[in-house]
Amino acid sequence: xxxxxxxxxxxxxxxxxxxxxxxxxxxxxxxxxxxxxxxxxxxxxxxxxxxxxxxxxxxxxxxxxxxxxxxxxxxxxxxxxxxxxxxxxxxxxxxxxxxxxxxxxxxxxxxxxxxxxxxxxxxxxxxxxxxxxxxxxxxxxxxxxxxxxxxxxxxxxxxxxxxxxxxxxxxxxxxxxxxxxxxxxxxxxxxxxxxxxxxxxxxxxxxxxxxxxxxxxxxxxxxxxxxxxxxxxxxxxxxxxxxxxxxxxxxxxxxxxxxxxxxxxxxxxxxxxxxxxxxxxxxxxxxxxxxxxxxx
Amino acid sequence: xxxxxxxxxxxxxxxxxxxxxxxxxxxxxxxxxxxxxxxxxxxxxxxxxxxxxxxxxxxxxxxxxxxxxxxxxxxxxxxxxxxxxxxxxxxxxxxxxxxxxxxxxxxxxxxxxxxxxxxxxxxxxxxxxxxxxxxxxxxxxxxxxxxxxxxxxxxxxxxxxxxxxxxxxxxxxxxxxxxxxxxxxxxxxxxxxx
Numbered sequence: 074x075x076x077x078x079x080x081x082x083x084x085x086x087x088x089x090x091x092x093x094x095x096x097x098x099x100x101x102x103x104x105x106x107x108x109x110x111x112x113x114x115x116x117x118x119x120x121x122x123x124x125x126x127x128x129x130x131x132x133x134x135x136x137x138x139x140x141x142x143x144x145x146x147x148x149x150x151x152x153x154x155x156x157x158x159x160x161x162x163x164x165x166x167x168x169x170x171x172x173x174x175x176x177x178x179x180x181x182x183x184x185x186x187x188x189x190x191x192x193x194x195x196x197x198x199x200x201x202x203x204x205x206x207x208x209x210x211x212x213x214x215x216x217x218x219x220x221x222x223x224x225x226x227x228x229x230x231x232x233x234x235x236x237x238x239x240x241x242x243x244x245x246x247x248x249x250x251x252x253x254x255x256x257x258x259x260x261x262x263x264x265x266x267x268x269x270x271x272x273x274x275x276x277x278x279x280x281x282x283x284x285x286x287x288x289x290x291x292x293x294x295x296x297x298x299x300x301x302x303x304x305x306x307x308x309x310x311x312x313x314x315x316x317x318x319x320x321x322x323x324x325x326x327x328x329x330x331x332x333x334x335x336x337x338x339x340x341x342x343x344x345x346x347x348x349x350x351x352x353x354x355x356x357x358x359x360x361x362x363x364x365x366x367x368x369x
Numbered sequence: 370x371x372x373x374x375x376x377x378x379x380x381x382x383x384x385x386x387x388x389x390x391x392x393x394x395x396x397x398x399x400x401x402x403x404x405x406x407x408x409x410x411x412x413x414x415x416x417x418x419x420x421x422x423x424x425x426x427x428x429x430x431x432x433x434x435x436x437x438x439x440x441x442x443x444x445x446x447x448x449x450x451x452x453x454x455x456x457x458x459x460x461x462x463x464x465x466x467x468x469x470x471x472x473x474x475x476x477x478x479x480x481x482x483x484x485x486x487x488x489x490x491x492x493x494x495x496x497x498x499x500x501x502x503x504x505x506x507x508x509x510x511x512x513x514x515x516x517x518x519x520x521x522x523x524x525x526x527x528x529x530x531x532x533x534x535x536x537x538x539x540x541x542x543x544x545x546x547x548x549x550x551x552x553x554x555x556x557x558x559x560x561x562x563x
Contacts, residue, residue, distance in 0.1 A: 113535065289385060
């Protein structure tokens with residue numbers, strides 16, 4: 074019944090010195106030892122008023138009981154979002170924008186001609202990777218009993234012109250969404266300012282921000298810190314985990330840094346300094362822990 | 370979300386997005402439950418990564434790893450010395466006999482290991498830790514009660530959340546076995562690279 078599962082655990086650290094056959098027998102015994110005294114969570118825990126989250130087939134069905142504090146709520150909410158169906162998650166920054174060319178922070182311009190070329194190259198690259206995946210999926214043996222593997226490919230961009238334009242050459246076989254919460258870090262009063270002028274014009278703020286780039290907000294209405302952006306991207310993470318479709322995420326530098334920090338488990342301090350060049354595509358496969366970086 | 374706002378002398382509004390979201394919140398103990406090879410560790414690690422990303426310091430405490438570490442380091446000698454394993458108990462601490470619920474010595478040892486790991490976790494929660502995840506089978510009502518009792522004795526305000534993983538679907542089981550295989554291979558790679 075569980076044979077394939079067990080075969081793999083036998084290559085694990087408990088059995089590295091043992092013969093496969095005896096190890097298999099032993100591991101089977103071990104599971105039956107546990108089964109003898111296994112009582113799933115249920116009425117007994119409920120009678121005591123304990124909180125629980127029962128996850129059946131990893132995301133297919135969840136039962137929650139008496140979730141009564143914010144941390145447990147966040148946890149159970151997350152447990153309901155993810156699944157184990159293999160698919161690919163791609164991330165990239167938008168192509169070079171006119172504002173980038175002039176060294177302006179933020180802004181609402183469209184792509185430069187270089188950015189346009191990136192948009193075209195990205196379309197070609199992702200389209201070919203999508204067909205690679207289809208070949209790979211159909212050659213995998215576990216596909217035989219799984220009809221539910223997705224072939225749908227979604228593209229989620231921010232609502233800023235430069236991100237939307239980066240996805241403009243994808244044809245109708247890709248499903249596109251433009252999502253507000255994927256928008257780049259809001260630079261408040263500094264939006265549209267020349268990057269080089271900021272340290273002089275906003276001396277106090279600049280000094281303070283350098284001391285804690287994750288938590289210091291851009292000044293002015295709507296100005297955000299990395300921390301705020303992370304809060305905003307929480308819904309994106311839950312949605313990406315939740316969908317069984319493949320997803321390509323296109324946004325600005327800070328947003329991609331924060332998303333990569335989630336997928337890679339990076340500590341907060343590294344996030345504002347993470348090297349994420351334009352023209353680079355990141356691939357995450359959640360189940361296999363595969364992580365690839367490609368420069369176009 | 371907690372925020373603080375001040376105005377500096379130049380009248381520029383400064384804001385700090387507070388990193389300590391739930392400063393006064395109680396700590397959380399997550400107790401994994403489930404048979405071996407049901408994806409407990411995968412779920413525990415994934416939840417850990419998510420909560421850390423949300424800026425809640427979180428750590429997984431894995432009983433199986435502790436057991437293997439003890440065996441690898443001491444070839445069971447510490448366990449013999451502790452009088453928990455004796456010569457009648459011919460099991461090494463990862464053969465099936467070790468998991469036999471009717472073997473009093475072995476079950477005493479398993480219990481001790483689990484409680485030791487739980488104590489490490491509770492120590493972490495006393496310090497910087499916000500969430501501790503106890504990654505063990507915890508398949509009996511008695512064990513789960515002991516975990517709660519011990520956590521309450523250490524800090525009565527600690528919240529406890531049980532997370533049980535059950536798998537009935539064959540595809541999900543197959544995928545979990547792939548994950549087990551990959552994570553074991555990764556462990557080897559990690560050893561080679563360090």
